[in-house]
Amino acid sequence: MIYESIRMSLMNIRKNKLRSVLTMLGIVIGVASIIALITIVQGATNNISNEVIKLGGNKIYVNVFGTPLKQGLTQHDAEQIAALGNISGVSPTISGKTAVIYKNKVLEDIVIEGKNEVYFKADPELLSSGRAINILDLESRNQVAIIGSDIVRELFFGINPIGEKIIVNGMTYTVIGTLKASTGFSLGSTNDTVIIPYTTALRSLVVKNISTLDAYLKDTNLADQTILEIKGILNQAFNYNEDAYNIYNMGDIIASFQSIMSMMSMLLAGIAAISLVVGGIGIMNMMLVSITERTIEIGLRKALGATPFAIRLQFIIESIILSLIGGIIGLIMGALLSYLLAVIIGIGVSVSLSTNLLAVGFSASVGIIFGYMPARKASRLNPIDALRSL
């Protein structure tokens, strides 16, 4: 009987081609927009998450404002934090802005950052060419520099910068490496930064203090405990003035960022689901019209021995088929749309199996939900009234 109902439904859908297509359109648009939205938001989330994770989930970020008496952390403070049990290394940053000169070319307002070897060890993909700052550079306060991709382009166009000499703040530095260009999505771009050993920076830059410090955790589960320990050291350094610094656990930031993004994705899918509901109402409308047109058929089927269940089944199957066909077309269109958008925006996307199942399941349930009321109406038709309606 189910097979028979499916055959009858396809026959009816084919007979009212234009009407069926228009009705399906609601479902097609609904499913396509759900798929496209979920896929794009997921793709964007993954992209941004990867960038954020690159910043380090195992990192505690200390930002120091200082007090009038003490404007930042000293090398001694940094070493104290590095000596904590759960800290594998610290990467202090001393930053200032100054001009960079190469031969007769001058770049104004370039960010100069003093860093240590830990910074480069934490992310081995930082360098594009040359070598990183090592412990020897730090100990002997070598005048060496690693330069960002924009600076390479502007000062060394067509020249290999490694081994060249640049003048920063009146002192000569040898370029030992270049940084990889960071992508458009990257947070904290280093494209126009010059990195020098922080010990060298402490001596040569106007700024004599460490302004930020990344502390790398051995065990991220103990992050809260370690933060308390770092706070203790900072409180001593700044005489218990808690306004002098901020401590962020990057792991927490990443987690809250990801939860915001997944909420966004749910929200957008919810908005798209509204269009699916509108599509469902379209299907219900068509089913009701169809039942009115087929009153005699229903009456006749009942006279020939169709139970109310059999009638209900026939109409529900018809509405499920309508919405499933719409769902599948929507799935294909949604996938195409996401790939198209992905190419335009420039992010990687993949339509996941779970999204597909969600869309197909969603459209089938729309068929059941919005088909039920008309089907029940049909099954309750009195066969006498139905046959008399001619």
Next chain:
Amino acid sequence: MSEVVIMKNICKSYIVGDQEIQVLKNINLTVKEGEFVSILGPSGSGKTTLMNIIGCLDVPTSGEYVLCGNDISEMNEIELARVRNEKIGFVFQSFFLLPRLTAIQNVELPLVYSNIPQKERRIKAAEMLARVGLSDKMHNLPNQLSGGQQQRVAIARALVTGPSIILADEPTGALDQKTGAGIIEYFEKLNAEGRTIIIITHDISVARHAQRTVNILDGNLTEGAVL
């Protein structure tokens, strides 16, 4: 001969507004197996209501109706559907063939609801169409058939489940006289084979072909009509 239809004191009334209209008044009717009965009455006499009750499409307000030993007044909608499917073959005035189904698919339709597998349905339906002389029109749509042919398809559909009664409501009403006469002749042939046939009509010339005629007028049934 056993009784196929036993009706005792059947009443049917409808409530229209705040008025109760009695359509059938204390109907007593017995139809034996193999009988050819015509129920004759003008329009508005209650004959369609009576047919609906005989055909289990409607239930009486009061009274007792036993069809082939089953008490109909006690049945729910699902049981009634099964009785209609197994015991009754309907033939309607305007045929009621489904326009998108071919002749053979129309004949198969009642078998779909008795859960008979498709192959068997095909065979039975083809057999029935052959009996009404339409083997060559099996795959035609109803609108490719003449009125008489359509009514023969409808008769094949009524016969295909092997019902206890053939219930025909004005079966010649939509046909010209000659074609109608052919259909009535066919009913006589079926009756000769032992089928129980009840024809509801307002046409005396149709009723005359039956072995027995009952008259219905204003909801009252009287045996042995004056023809």
